[in-house]
Amino acid sequence: MEKMEHTILEEQAGERIDKVLSTLNKEWSRTQAQAWIKEGHVLVNEEQIKTNYKCSFNDRIVITIPEPEELDVVPENMDLEIYYEDQDVLVVNKPKGMVVHPAPGHLTGTLVNGLMAHCKDLSGINGVMRPGIVHRIDKDTSGLLMVAKNDLAHESLVNQLVEKTVTRKYRAIVHGVIPHDYGTIEAPIARDQKDRQSMAVTDNGKHAVTHFHVLDRFTNFTFVECQLETGRTHQIRVHMKYIGYPLAGDPKYGPRKTLDIGGQALHAGILGFVHPRSGEYMEFEAPLPPDFQQLVDQMKNNR
Structure with a gap:
């Protein structure tokens, strides 16, 4: 596992820890930072903290960057109805009867299985069983879903849902x-x-x-x-x-x-x-x- 250290600057004092972490590397989103904090990968002055911790001047932060988890989802070739796709987002029309992501009892035949075969680059924020999934619709509901192809797109789309x-x-x-x-x-x-x-x-x-x-x-x-x-x-x-x-x-x-x-x-x-x-x-x-x-x-x- 890779480690990174950072000492809080005067202008960063008072900022939330997740916000500070997201500024240290352009590939890190606040959502990713929050996940690392919850998993104990972020220490401040050698102690674990909560995601809403507000930094103080000269705080010493140590981030242990976990190895990316291998996706455990089996790619399956499906005739997906893709409405739009670029390097960041994908919009798909989910048919009735299809489960969005794998779960106990539904490990195959899900939309995520099909997406994994369609494109390898899906955001990892939601973990191995739900790559790229920003929001869901029920199994027997049909219609449009937006999918994030990287973590920055994922955070943007989630923020829009929140707002x-x-x-x-x-x-x-x-x-x-x-x-x-x-x-x-x-x-x-x-x-x-x-x-x-x-x-x-x-x-x-x-x-x-x-x-x-x-x-x-x-x-x-x-x-x-x-x-x-x-x-x-x-x-x-x-x-x-x-x-x-x-x-x-x-x-x-x-x-x-x-x-x-x-x-x-x-x-x-x-x-x-x-x-x-x-x-x-x-x-x-x-x-x-x-x-x-x-x-x-x-x-x-x-x-």
Whole structure:
């Protein structure tokens, strides 16, 4: 393992340790620095510190740079639908039924397996099982995902998610006929205490905001566009259930009698972000998958 030492300068006093580390090497991001601090690879005056430690003049920092972990993910050739790709970022349209990254029970056939075969240069911030993955969509949700090809791009995209400047619009079919054209759901989300595999609106949950507007109304169903302001696990599915309009086909949050369509009718159709290197705003749109479009057409014909 390589070691690096640095003594805090007068102008660095008062700065957070992760910020200081990110200035010592242009290849290091603050997220990478935070991971090293949590893993005990960074000592200040021979002691371990927390990621929010504020440096003092003449602090002696020792960074033990760990050897890069070999990726344990098996590359698999897949016919991925790549919407955009350059040296920093990649935008892919994930099909319904595909898991985003390997996990116990899903070690192969995931989007990450396909990405590993498509390009070797993916950011390592999220560790060996989730290279390049900045945000996720559920297995049975289709649509657009942004992928980081290096750590600096990863940090930029994550910061945009934190700052709520990424455009994420989803199309969904929900049970019931929503009477008003527009709405905002602001309700905190956390693990369901009764079912740890599910999420729920709870008082002690994380802040979550979903905006929606009605695109069309059918007999007993509504076609909506939802825009995420935050990105909590299962957010749209939980929020729409919370206001009484659960997603059609949703086996976890939908009613017992729902449409047999192999999962929730939810598609991440529009994705926009600022390019990490050029600073240019980019936006992409993926049309509804054929089976989703067919469902919308059937509902139009049947009303």
